[in-house]
Each structure stands twice: as structure tokens, then as C-alpha cells.
Amino acid sequence: MDVSVLIDEVIAREGGYGNHPADRGGPTHFGITQAVARANGFLGDMRALPRSVAVAIYRRLYWEKPGFAFVAEIAPSVAEELFDTAVNMGPGTASGFLQRALNALNRNEADYPDLKVDQSVGGKTMAALGAFLKLRGRSGEKVLLKAIEALQGERYLALAESRPANEAFLYGWLANRIG
Template identity: 65%
Template structure:
């Protein structure tokens, strides 16, 4: 991967892209997350010690929250050492759906792609990145070579897309967001 391509998957670049995509303060009536600023919900901001009005959440505070809660805490930094594009997708999915959900997508895809445990053992879909998930990822990448990261990325995005559609089907109010989710979350970073 070239330096330019690698910098595209740098955590600071990923955080800036999410903040740019999410934009400043929004309080959409159909958004179950309530008021958000830079994509940070009020509940998350408060849990991280922010006490001011959501409209005034500083961009750098949002960036710090993203790094701590959506990059380091779930272990996406450890995924980035092995597969930067997968880490970028997990980060973006984690921001939008929760880090545990993103990690579950990775684990499910790894299990489905291990050729009935011939390439590496199935792992628990515990929605947490630990040694077994990292070992399975290493084995997958070693077995599948250069194209493996692309295929794994597509599998994760397929699971994400299915979840968006199912959510819109279950809760028609979420149809207001479906087009944007599919346009801006699938096939990105």
C-alpha cells in the first residue's frame, strides 16, 4: 500500500471524514439517537464528560471521543495493523451501528469464509476483538492472499446493508435514513 493510500486509512483521517460526513448539530425527529453534533449523540457526549449544549460540542472534542470510543476501545487499531481497509470499515460501521455490531459482522464473515473450519477454526461471535478474532483474521489473510481483504470487506458490507434494509422494514420511520446509509456508508471509506 502506498503512503497516500495508507494515510487514507489513518485514524485521524478516518475521524475527520466521519465528522465531515456527519456534520454539525442535528436533531431529526425520526433519529432515535436524539440530538447529535458531529455525529456524536448526546448520550455518548454526556458519558464522556461533556456537559455543554450539544449545539456547541467542539469538533476537537468529538474527534477525541471518536478516537477513544470508536477506534481504540473496540480494538480497531489492532485490526488496522493487519488490514487497514477492514479497520476503516469497522470504524465507520461502529460509528453508525455500534462497535459491537461491526465486530460481530467481522466475526460472522470470518466464520463463513473459513471453508467449514478447514482454513482456521470458527470463532465465537462475541462481538469483541480478542486473540481468537485476530488469529482468525491473520489466518484468513494468509490463506486468501492479496484479494482476501477485498472479499472480507464485501462480506462485512453485505451484512451491514442487510441490517439497514431490515431496520427500515421493521421501523418505517427509519426509511428516512435508508438512502443516505446505503449511499454514504456502503462502499466507503
């Protein structure tokens, strides 16, 4: 799996500069919010954010740091979904979805121990993922992906229900972020 392709797809989907009045993220460019850009050293006008800076932020914060590159080695489609979810909801949320899904699929710990949902992909999460895939194979990867997407969809609905302004984004989230 080449993360550069995933990053290109996200940038194409997110588009250029935007500052939607209902978006709490404020000004964005290539899907990078102003707050994230500032936290990563970019201090200029968001309209001028270089694509290369956005690419570096995506690679570092949403792929390497949360450990999704390791997930990609054994479950590429799951890693792809985790990356996209991280971009939209944060790496911790994406990692937590993986942990919750693995816990729910371990048959009451018959297959591997429950994970603490600490929103971090570490050794225990990778061991659980490996055990799950060893038992369930490629069909298990597809089921795990469905479970993660179900959690993501529920989160989008909850966001729209809790803040009516988010309804402006719900259709696009469901159409472009799930499945």
C-alpha cells in the same frame, strides 16, 4: 493508516448539529449523540460540543477500545469499514460482522476454528483474521470487506423494515456507508 483522516471524513459526512425528529439518537453534533457525549463527560448544549471532544470520543470509543487499530495493521480497508460501521451501528455490531464473516469464510473450519461471535476483537479474532489473510492475501481482504458490507446493508434494510421512520435515513445509509 491514520485514524485522524478517518475521523475527519466521518465528521465531514456527519456534519454539524442536528436533531432530526425521526432519529432516536436525539440531538447530535459531528455525529456524536447526546447520550454518548453525556457518557463521556460533556454536559453542555449539544450545539456547543467542541470538535476536539468529538475527535477524542471517536478515537477512543470507535477505534482504540474495540481493537480496530490492531486490525488496521494487517487489513487496513477492513479496519476502515469497521470504524465507520461502529460509528453508525456501534462497535459491538461492527466486531460481530467481522466475526460472522470470518466464520462464514473459513471453509467449515478447514482454515481456522470458528469464532464465538462475542462482538469483541480479541486474540482469537485477530488469529482468525491473520490465518484468513495468510491463505487468501489481498484479494481475501477485498472479499472479507464485501462480506462485512453485505451484513451492514442487510442490517440497514432490516432497520427500515422494522421501523418505517428509518426509511428517512435508508438512502443515505446505503449511499454513504457502504462501498
